[in-house]
Each structure stands twice: as structure tokens, then as C-alpha cells.
Amino acid sequence: MGTTASQLGKDLLSEYQELTFLTKQEILLAHKRFTELLTKDEKDLPNTRVSMERVLTLPELKSNPFRKRICYVFSTSEQKDGSLTFEDFLDLLSAFSDSATLEIKSHYAFRIFDFDDDGTLDCGDLEKLVNCLTGETDETRLTTEEMRQLINNILEESDIDKDGTVNLSEFQHVISRSPDFVSSFKIVL
Amino acid sequence: KEFVALSTRDRIRAIRDLAMSFEEKKHIRWVLTDKQLKLISFLVRVILRCGYSIRSARQTLELWQGIMKEIGGKFGTSVLSYFLFLKWLLMFNIFSFLINFGFITIPLLVYDPSPNIPPNVSFRGLEILTGAGYFNYTVMYYGGYSNETLIGLVDYNMQLAYFFTIAVYMVLCGIALIFSMASSFKENYVLADTVSNSAWQLLCSWDFSITNERAVRQRKNNLRVQLKVNKTCVTNPLLSVKTKSGEREAETLLVPFVVSLMNLVVPLFYSLFNKFEHYSSLGRQIYALVVRNVLLKMSILAVLCYYWMNVVAEKFSCWESMVGQALYRLVIVDFLFLMLGSFFGEFLSNVIGTRLLPRLGVPEFDVARNVLELIYAQTLAWIGIYFSPLLPAIQILKFFILFYLKKVSLTQNCQPPRRTGRAAQMQTIFIALLFFPFFVGALSIVAYTAWRLTPSEQCGPFRGLNNTFSVVGVWIDDLQEIPASQWVVWIYQNVIRSEIFYFLITLIIIVIIYIFWQVTQGRKQLIGQLRQQIVNVSVLHP
Numbered sequence: 083m084g085t086t087a088s089q090l091g092k093d094l095l096s097e098y099q100e101l102t103f104l105t106k107q108e109i110l111l112a113h114k115r116f117t118e119l120l121t122k123d124e125k126d127l128p129n130t131r132v133s134m135e136r137v138l139t140l141p142e143l144k145s146n147p148f149r150k151r152i153c154y155v156f157s158t159s160e161q162k163d164g165s166l167t168f169e170d171f172l173d174l175l176s177a178f179s180d181s182a183t184l185e186i187k188s189h190y191a192f193r194i195f196d197f198d199d200d201g202t203l204d205c206g207d208l209e210k211l212v213n214c215l216t217g218e219t220d221e222t223r224l225t226t227e228e229m230r231q232l233i234n235n236i237l238e239e240s241d242i243d244k245d246g247t248v249n250l251s252e253f254q255h256v257i258s259r260s261p262d263f264v265s266s267f268k269i270v271l
Numbered sequence: 272k273e274f275v276a277l278s279t280r281d282r283i284r285a286i287r288d289l290a291m292s293f294e295e296k297k298h299i300r301w302v303l304t305d306k307q308l309k310l311i312s313f314l315v316r317v318i319l320r321c322g323y324s325i326r327s328a329r330q331t332l333e334l335w336q337g338i339m340k341e342i343g344g345k346f347g348t349s350v351l352s353y354f355l356f357l358k359w360l361l362m363f364n365i366f367s368f369l370i371n372f373g374f375i376t377i378p379l380l381v382y383d384p385s386p387n388i389p390p391n392v393s394f395r396g397l398e399i400l401t402g403a404g405y406f407n408y409t410v411m412y413y414g415g416y417s418n419e420t421l422i423g424l425v426d427y428n429m430q431l432a433y434f435f436t437i438a439v440y441m442v443l444c445g446i447a448l449i450f451s452m453a454s455s456f457k458e459n460y461v462l463a464d465t466v467s468n469s470a471w472q473l474l475c476s477w478d479f480s481i482t483n484e485r486a487v488r489q490r491k492n493n494l495r496v497q498l499k500v501n502k503t504c505v506t507n508p509l510l511s512v513k514t515k516s517g518e519r520e521a522e523t524l525l526v527p528f529v530v531s532l533m534n535l536v537v538p539l540f541y542s543l544f545n546k547f548e549h550y551s552s553l554g555r556q557i558y559a560l561v562v563r564n565v566l567l568k569m570s571i572l573a574v575l576c577y578y579w580m581n582v583v584a585e586k587f588s589c590w591e592s593m594v595g596q597a598l599y600r601l602v603i604v605d606f607l608f609l610m611l612g613s614f615f616g617e618f619l620s621n622v623i624g625t626r627l628l629p630r631l632g633v634p635e636f637d638v639a640r641n642v643l644e645l646i647y648a649q650t651l652a653w654i655g656i657y658f659s660p661l662l663p664a665i666q667i668l669k670f671f672i673l674f675y676l677k678k679v680s681l682t683q684n685c686q687p688p689r690r691t692g693r694a695a696q697m698q699t700i701f702i703a704l705l706f707f708p709f710f711v712g713a714l715s716i717v718a719y720t721a722w723r724l725t726p727s728e729q730c731g732p733f734r735g736l737n738n739t740f741s742v743v744g745v746w747i748d749d750l751q752e753i754p755a756s757q758w759v760v761w762i763y764q765n766v767i768r769s770e771i772f773y774f775l776i777t778l779i780i781i782v783i784i785y786i787f788w789q790v791t792q793g794r795k796q797l798i799g800q801l802r803q804q805i806v807n808v809s810v811l812h813p
Contacts, residue, residue: 096316099323101287101296106323142344145484147477147491158292169293178479183288191475215477216495224499232498235470242802243809261459261695262476265348269479270340 102176103186111271112175115140116168134164137171142269147214151194178269187267188257192250202247208233334358338678346636346687347478347486349694353638353645354674356701360649361670363447367440367656368663374436375660376410379429382421401523402599407592411599412659414592414730430742433732434721437657441714444653448706455702459695473497476693486687493690526597527604530571534647535608538564538640539616557639557697561704564643569708572650575601576716580724589730595659602651602662606669609644613680616640621684633686641677642701646709653713657720 090098090113098109117125119137124130134153143149153164156174166174176182177190195203197210209229216222224232240248240256248256257263286296335358343351388408402411409415421427473494481487541563550556579594587593620634648669655662722740726733733739747763750756766772 096320096323097297100316100319101293101300103287105326141482145482145487146479147487148479156292158294173293186288211474212498215474215491216498217491222492222495224495228499232470236474239469239471243805245809256471257475260472260475262348262472262693265694266476266478266480268343270344 098172102172103179103181104172104176108175108179108271109172112172113168115271116171129167131159131165131167132171134166137164137166142271146269148194151197155190155193175269175271178267180268180270184258184264185254187264188254189250191257191263191267192253195253202249203253204247205233208236208248335674342678342681344480344482346681346685347481347694349638349688349697350636350681352694352698352701353636353641354678356642356698357645357670357674357677360645361667361674363444363649364652364663364666364670366443367652368661368667370436370440371656371660371663374432375416375429378421378423378427378432379410379416382423382427383417400600400603402596402603403523406599407596411661412592412595413657413732414589414595414727416660416732418732418734428746430732431746433660434739434742437660437717440656441653441717445706445710445714448702448710452699452702452706455695455699459699470498481687483687486689489687489689497690523596524600524604526575527600530575530601531604531608533571534568534605534644535612535615537567538643542637542640561639561643561700564640565704565708568643568647568650569712572647572654572712576654580716580719584724587727589727591658591727591731595655595662598651598655599659599662599665602648602655602665602669605648605651606673609648609673610676612644613676617680617684634684635688636681636685638688638697643704646701646705649705650709650713653710654716657717 090110095106095109098104099106104112119132120130134150137153138144138149143152146152150164152174153166154162156170157164157166158170159165177186195207195211197207212229212232213223216224237246237248240252242252242255286300289296339351339354342354406412407414416429416433418430421429481490541560545556545560550559579597583593584590616637617634624632624634648666652662652666722738724738726736726739728734733742736742747760751760
């Protein structure tokens with residue numbers, strides 16, 4: 083039940099259309115781009131899993147600061163190595179598409195920002211988040227004092243139950259008041 | 272489980288909304304599909320498949336879909352909002368052209384296909400630029416329309432048709448603008464965070480669609496700076512440079528030329544001032560620029576309209592056509608200058624920035640200035656609809672060419688914006704600006720013309736009347752003869768013409784607004800109480 087030949091069957095296509103937010107053209111384009119990532123032998127195998135390094139050669143993901151987290155979140159492999167099958171890839175594109183709902187986008191954004199996968203955003207996660215967005219070298223990072231101040235500001239804004247972490251509902255509440263989020267949380271092939 | 276209770280269609284939609292991996296979704300779906308329902312769900316699936324193909328077809332037919340995706344991917348959402356705005360304005364003009372052409376021009380053309388042009392006037396090429404000459408006697412302008420009741424298959428009253436078509440179009444425009452402004456305001460201001468530079472806003476509005484590596488790097492740098500900066504306010508006295516357009520016109524093209532030149536040059540000065548002034552935030556910078564540009568354009572339009580209403584209306588015999596021609600020339604010259612503006616603003620800046628003065632760098636696409644130019648162009652069209660019903664056709668052509676021009680100029684000359692602008696809030700401000708003062712201003716000009724000014728004697732559909740509005744009065748008088756339409760007469764006399772009705776309506780609306788305001792205050796208090804409750808509960812049950 084995976085992608086065997088280079089063409090997608092009609093049944094499979096309609097199933098993908100039902101289960102994701104993508105249109106037929108978007109699914110076909112995704113299929114084309116995904117098969118370009120496969121080697122010659124892999125193209126004939128069903129349900130091939132592409133390693134994270136190869137997925138990250140896609141231009142849409144190459145410069146994204148969260149590329150590794152995105153792969154980890156959408157990957158269904160047991161080894162948790164960030165590798166994606168075609169259906170994982172479709173899941174990714176569906177969550178990042180134009181028609182995905184705010185709930186889906188905020189849910190996946192939360193999981194992407196949750197670097198230690200513990201279900202809440204604590205100080206460590208927030209620090210890694212800020213570092214992802216400000217730069218990786220030592221000159222571009224914020225100082226410890228600035229980071230502490232920033233994290234305090236963030237928690238003050240969004241931590242409603244004052245437990246020191248931001249859980250999913252608090253995150254979704256903050257996101258719902260950010261009108262630019264839906265249009266920014268988009269990846270289009 | 273809840274899913275079983277839903278219909279198959281809702282079930283599929285609900286499964287799609289689950290934030291689960293593909294395998295899990297498929298599993299749920301097959302578990303829920305009953306063997307007995309297989310036939311029914313097959314039919315539903317066929318219907319759904321039709322729905323999907325309609326959706327795909329609509330996406331391919333939708334204008335410029337591919338180009339928009341490309342621009343959004345390379346340059347971000349704030350630049351994309353300019354192009355979406357352009358497309359939205361284009362829709363207004365297409366609608367206007369269709370109803371004007373359908374209800375006013377076609378009946379006249381069907382009834383009298385040959386235009387009554389004096390024998391010594393022929394078509395020279397210059398008309399396209401000046402709008403005068405041959406065009407003056409065609410259906411392009413107000414003067415080309417007759418005031419009779421056309422006898423054909425039905426009796427078509429041209430006066431009523433002209434009046435009601437324009438009135439209905441303006442009202443529909445106003446309603447569309449109010450609705451879009453209100454919904455944009457609700458989403459992007461009221462529900463949004465009121466703190467402008469809040470840290471979460473900056474972090475969560477990272478644009479995932481940017482693929483260019485240099486753009487990503489620049490955005491990261493700017494985000495870092497924004498996160499570091501303290502929230503202190505730096506106010507600067509607003510420098511305002513207002514200039515008024517000249518009032519003497521020798522050649523007909525001189526006035527539009529001067530107006531467009533000012534519209535081109537003065538905003539460039541404003542942008543130059545911007546580089547020397549220091550603003551505490553990107554928002555304030557754009558706000559100052561927008562206010563100055565709006566004041567400039569409003570004052571230019573105000574002077575022009577004053578001239579048309581007071582001087583032209585007295586002097587010329589077929590003055591509506593004169594005003595129509597003046598507006599036509601303004602639209603055409605404005606278009607030429609927009610092309611020039613692209614050349615100077617983007618191409619030359621790029622050349623200067625890359626070869627001559629590398630310190631300046633590649634220019635960014637100035638969204639605010641370009642959107643204001645669009646709003647100004649649309650205002651000209653709105654004022655011109657009464658005087659020249661086919662002006663929207665020129666506007667459609669202009670916007671069409673402008674889209675491709677700006678797209679090419681953008682991709683060749685500009686770089687993606689370095690700072691993450693607040694695209695949604697800027698969108699709200701632009702729509703609000705479009706409505707008030709520009710649309711309201713255009714509507715007032717047209718209303719003033721229809722109410723106060725005497726239509727010209729020799730030409731046009733309203734010749735011989737005291738003012739345009741009296742068309743309705745005449746029609747109501749005619750209707751009084753017919754017993755079946757007494758209710759229309761009653762409505763006109765007791766609702767539209769009576770002052771008590773408007774007084775009562777205003778009073779009721781004020782009371783309703785007061786009630787809603789009190790409800791909002793109560794809800795704010797409730798939110799505060801609920802927040803406190805959450806804190807208390809989490810302390811008790813950690």
C-alpha cells in the first residue's frame with residue numbers, strides 16, 4: 083500500500099486527497115519531488131524511507147532553521163532518526179499547506195518547538211528555540227542575561243497557570259492572538 | 272467513539288483534522304468504514320471526488336495562482352499582500368465594468384448603434400492619451416448617453432438606468448469594503464496581541480516559506496536585534512511637506528503630468544527623510560510614511576475636485592464629459608508614471624545599489640508606497656464612474672499590465688524584506704485607508720455632483736433636470752398613476768423622505784452600540800476572573 087511505480091493509482095490519490103489538506107496537483111507535485119530524492123533501486127520498492135540528510139537537500143527545507151525538528155516530528159520510524167516515507171512527507175506538506183486549520187498548525191508548531199519531546203515548552207526548549215532563530219555562532223547569540231530576560235517575558239505572556247512551562251493549550255491561546263501565524267506557517271513546493 | 276455518529280462526509284473531514292500520522296489516520300478510517308455502509312460510502316466518495324476535482328479546477332482557473340505562490344515563497348507574506356490587494360481591486364473594476372456595460376452601454380448600443388459624431392472629427396492616435404476628440408462623442412463619456420426612454424422589446428428608461436446602476440454599484444462597493452474592513456479588524460486587531468513588540472509574536476511569526484538562504488540569515492539578524500532592543504519610545508516631530516497642485520492649465524495634458532510628477536517625486540522625498548529619521552519600530556516608520564503620503568494625495572485630489580466642481584461646471588456646456596476626460600487623462604498619465612516609478616524606484620535603485628554605491632545595497636520592495644499608489648488609482652476610477660461609465664475598462668487594463676510589470680520588477684531588482692513586517696495588521700490598515708478617506712471621499716464627490724450641480728443642458732442622460740436626484744422624484748410621480756405600485760410610492764414618501772425615520776434609526780443604533788459596549792466590558796472582566804481561577808486551580812492541584 084505504498085508508492086510502487088512512478089505513477090500514483092487513482093484510488094491512492096483519492097485516499098490521499100481525503101486524508102490530507104492537499105489538492106490533486108499538490109499531491110502529484112509532492113510525489114514527483116519525492117521520487118527525485120530516491121535512487122534507482124529504491125524507486126521500485128514499496129514504502130521507501132528516505133533518510134533525513136536526503137530530505138534536507140530539498141530547497142524548501144534546506145535553509146529552514148527548524149529543518150531537523152520538522153523531520154523528527156513528522157517521521158514515523160521506530161529509530162526516531164528523522165527519516166520520512168512518502169506518506170510522512172504528505173503529512174508534512176498537509177500541515178504546512180494553505181488550507182490546514184489553525185488547530186493543526188498550532189499542534190505541529192508546538193511539537194516542533196518542543197525540543198525535548200516532553201509535551202511542554204520549558205526554559206530549555208525556549209532557549210533552544212531562540213537560539214535557532216537568532217543564529218548559531220557565538221557572536222550572534224544572545225547573552226545569558228538577555229536570554230533569561232527574554233524567557234521571563236515569554237513566560238509572563240503565555241504561562242497562564244504559572245507553572246513555569248507552556249503547555250499545548252497555553253501555546254494555542256497565544257497563537258490564536260497572532261494573526262500572522264497562519265500565513266507564516268507555510269511551506270509550498 | 273464520536274466519529275461513528277457523524278455522517279461519512281463529516282467523518283472524513285474530522286479524520287483529516289486530526290493531528291496524527293498518516294498510518295494512524297488510515298487505520299481509523301478503515302476501522303470505521305462498516306461493511307454494510309460500503310455501498311453508501313462508495314456513492315459519497317464519488318460525490319467527494321467530484322468535489323475535489325471542482326476544487327482543483329477552481330485552483331487552476333483562479334487568476335495568477337502560480338505567480339502568487341512563487342512571490343510568497345521568495346519574498347514573504349508582506350510583499351504578497353500587495354499583489355493580493357491588486358487582485359482584489361481588479362475584481363472591483365471587473366464587476367463595475369460588467370454592470371456598467373451591461374445595464375447602460377449595451378441598451379444604448381442596441382437601440383442606436385451608430386454614434387452621432389460631427390462630420391469633421393475623425394480618429395487620430397492622440398485620443399488614447401488625451402481622451403478628447405473622437406472619444407468625446409462616443410459612449411465613453413457621460414455626454415454620449417441619451418435621456419430618452421428607449422422603445423424596443425421593453426421600455427428602457429435610460430435616466431433611471433444610469434442613476435440606479437451607479438448608485439447600486441457604489442452602495443455594493445461600500446458594503447463590501449465595510450465587511451472586509453470589519454472582519455480584518457476583528458481578526459488582526461481585536462483578537463490579536465495588543466503589545467506590539469511582544470516576544471512570542473516575533474518568534475511565532477517566523478516565515479517558514481522563505482527559501483532564500485541570504486534572506487533567512489538577514490531575518491535572523493534582524494530578529495536578534497529586535498529581541499534585544501528595549502521598549503522605549505522615541506518620538507520625532509513629523510516633518511510634513513505639503514504642496515498644492517497648480518490651478519492654471521494651458522495644455523490639457525499639463526495638469527495630469529504635474530499631478531503625477533508630484534505623486535512620484537514627493538513620496539521619494541518622504542522615503543529619503545525616512546532614512547535619516549530614527550524610529551523605535553518598523554510599525555511607526557511605516558505609519559509616518561503612510562500618513563504623509565495619504566495627506567499628499569488627499570490634498571491633490573481635493574484641489575482638483577474643487578476646480579472641477581466650481582470652475583469647470585460653470586464654464587463648459589457639456590461639463591460632465593470634460594470632467595470625464597480630465598479623469599481619463601489622469602488615469603492614463605498615472606499609469607505611465609507608475610511605470611516610470613517602477614523604473615526609478617526599483618531598477619535604478621538596484622543599479623545604484625549594486626554598482627555605484629554598494630553601501631546602499633539592493634532595494635527592498637516598498638509595500639506601503641505601492642499600495643498607496645494603488646489606492647489613489649482606484650479612487651480616480653471611483654470618482655470617474657459617474658462621468659465616464661467605461662473608465663473601469665481602462666482601469667482593468669492598467670491593473671492587468673501593472674501586475675506583470677511589478678512582478679518582473681520585483682524579481683529582477685528587489686531583495687526580500689529583511690524585517691518581518693506585521694503583514695496582517697498592515698493589510699487591515701490598507702483596507703481601512705481604502706474605505707476611509709478614499710472611497711468615502713469619492714462617494715461624497717459623486718453625491719455632491721448628483722445633488723447640488725445642475726446637469727448640462729445639451730448632453731447626457733440628465734439634461735433638462737434641476738439636479739440628478741430629481742430623476743427619482745419624476746419616476747415616483749409617474750408611479751403614482753399606476754395603482755399596483757403604490758407601496759413603492761409609500762416607501763419613498765414616508766421612509767426615504769421623512770426625517771423622523773432617520774432620527775429614530777440613529778437613536779436605535781446608538782442604543783444597540785451602547786449595549787454591545789457594555790457586554791464587551793463585562794466579558795473583559797470575566798476573562799480576568801477566569802485567568803485568576805486558572806492560577807488558583809493550578810496551585811491547588813499541581
